[in-house]
Amino acid sequence: MTVDTDLSRRTSFVPGSAAAPFAVERAEGAYLITPDGRRILDAAGGAIVVNIGHGRREVGEVAARALERLTYVVPTFVSEAKARLVERLTERWLPEGLTRASFTSGGSESVEAALRLARLHHVCAGRSERWKVIGRESSYHGVTLAALAVGGHTPRRKGYEPLLLDFPKVRSHYCLECSLGRTSEDCRGEAADALEEVILCEGPDTVAAFIAEPVVGGAAGAVVPPPGYWPRVVDICRKYGVLLIADEVMCGFGRTGAKFAVNHWGVTPDIMVGGKGLAGGYAPIGGVYATDEVMAPIAERGEDLMFYTFSAHPASCAVADKVLEIMEREDLVARAKSMGELLSKGLARLRQHPNVAEVRGLGLMQAVEIVRDRDTLERFPADAHITRRVVAAGLSKGVFLYPAGSGVAQDIIMLGPPFIITEDDIDLLVSVLEESIDAAVSRFSSSAPDK
Numbered sequence: 350m351t352v353d354t355d356l357s358r359r360t361s362f363v364p365g366s367a368a369a370p371f372a373v374e375r376a377e378g379a380y381l382i383t384p385d386g387r388r389i390l391d392a393a394g395g396a397i398v399v400n401i402g403h404g405r406r407e408v409g410e411v412a413a414r415a416l417e418r419l420t421y422v423v424p425t426f427v428s429e430a431k432a433r434l435v436e437r438l439t440e441r442w443l444p445e446g447l448t449r450a451s452f453t454s455g456g457s458e459s460v461e462a463a464l465r466l467a468r469l470h471h472v473c474a475g476r477s478e479r480w481k482v483i484g485r486e487s488s489y490h491g492v493t494l495a496a497l498a499v500g501g502h503t504p505r506r507k508g509y510e511p512l513l514l515d516f517p518k519v520r521s522h523y524c525l526e527c528s529l530g531r532t533s534e535d536c537r538g539e540a541a542d543a544l545e546e547v548i549l550c551e552g553p554d555t556v557a558a559f560i561a562e563p564v565v566g567g568a569a570g571a572v573v574p575p576p577g578y579w580p581r582v583v584d585i586c587r588k589y590g591v592l593l594i595a596d597e598v599m600c601g602f603g604r605t606g607a608k609f610a611v612n613h614w615g616v617t618p619d620i621m622v623g624g625k626g627l628a629g630g631y632a633p634i635g636g637v638y639a640t641d642e643v644m645a646p647i648a649e650r651g652e653d654l655m656f657y658t659f660s661a662h663p664a665s666c667a668v669a670d671k672v673l674e675i676m677e678r679e680d681l682v683a684r685a686k687s688m689g690e691l692l693s694k695g696l697a698r699l700r701q702h703p704n705v706a707e708v709r710g711l712g713l714m715q716a717v718e719i720v721r722d723r724d725t726l727e728r729f730p731a732d733a734h735i736t737r738r739v740v741a742a743g744l745s746k747g748v749f750l751y752p753a754g755s756g757v758a759q760d761i762i763m764l765g766p767p768f769i770i771t772e773d774d775i776d777l778l779v780s781v782l783e784e785s786i787d788a789a790v791s792r793f794s795s796s797a798p799d800k
């Protein structure tokens with residue numbers, strides 16, 4: 350079967366407005382294969398989703414068996430697949446203390462459920478005045494309206510503002526341009542103190558929760574917090590009775606070289622959400638995880654969250670369970686760590702590039718921030734569309750790079766390849782990335798070689 354690119358254009362609501370459609374016929378391992386047989390290294394794992402690699406037959410077989418056995422049940426029923434997935438997650442994957450698991454169809458739905466859960470917790474505990482969820486200025490939590498409202502991704506919010514609840518926002522950490530003037534030597538994670546200021550300004554009795562990505566994804570590009578940041582956030586949330594929601598949709602399930610990014614700082618959030626990596630792209634499934642303490646007042650009142658029709662779909666659960674089993678069997682979280690170190694080493698030469706402000710990230714969630722001048726951090730004008738040019742150049746050279754960035758830091762390329770990526774693939778990725786940056790900036794910058 351061949352894919353008609355003209356047909357794929359009709360899947361956009363505004364034909365012709367999107368970036369040129371790119372047809373992919375099939376995929377195997379870390380590679381996408383186009384209808385004309387070109388092999389493209391999937392250095393982004395789709396949208397930083399694919400972890401065990403593409404095209405594993407055993408996952409397809411599990412999906413087929415699951416669909417034959419049980420098509421669908423109302424999500425309040427327990428399918429065998431769901432029971433197995435809950436057991437695997439709570440016994441082997443989730444940070445200690447997260448004992449409850451519930452499933453959705455993806456990241457945005459999971460964030461919405463987490464927001465409702467935080468609110469329901471306070472209402473059931475007799476604190477119905479607590480409704481505000483504090484988000485961060487540079488963040489992304491999904492595209493459904495409450496997720497968009499709690500996030501700080503300006504371009505994606507643009508035009509929808511009247512539909513978005515006015516949730517308070519707090520400054521995020523951004524070590525490249527630390528607003529507190531700290532260096533890595535004298536930083537103690539004081540960026541977290543801004544959270545306390547916002548809680549006090551809003552009135553602690555009105556704040557239900559704080560939501561943040563432990564390693565920031567597409568909004569700012571693999572931004573890793575300074576070591577003291579998350580422990581300090583935990584202390585502040587505890588002090589004011591504010592629930593901590595960790596959004597691990599992108600950074601969870603091994604992506605950063607630990608099962609979850611919060612593990613790097615020994616933190617257990619009250620509520621955690623995940624998506625993407627749970628089934629590694631083989632099924633649309635996300636999850637919301639919570640502690641007994643979050644659930645206690647809700648259970649006492651006999652309440653529960655309303656489900657989505659496709660929550661805990663039996664085939665999605667069976668597929669997710671299989672993907673996690675493969676990750677365990679092949680020790681792929683450890684591989685994300687070791688290949689992440691290799692990627693980081695490979696990218697080191699880009700640190701000297703005149704248009705690269707920073708190379709950052711953890712495990713196989715890394716990013717390169719592109720600027721006009723690395724000394725002054727002057728950015729390219731938005732209409733130069735540097736990121737789009739780098740991605741287009743990468744595709745023409747056989748590598749799919751992920752566009753990221755919002756606000757000031759708008760020219761960012763993220764790397765999130767499948768964990769089975771090889772050393773040769775990493776060499777290819779790094780060379781193509783370097784050539785693609787040169788090609789994209791050459792028209793706008795006197796400092797880059799003309800290619």
Ligand SMILES: Cc1ncc(COP(=O)(O)O)c(C=O)c1O
Pocket residue numbers: 396455456457458460489490491492562566567596597598599600624625
């Ligand atoms: C951190 C984070 N949260 C939430 C979402 C939304 O997930 P989805 O696109 O599956 O709805 C994303 C998607 O990129 C994300 O990166």
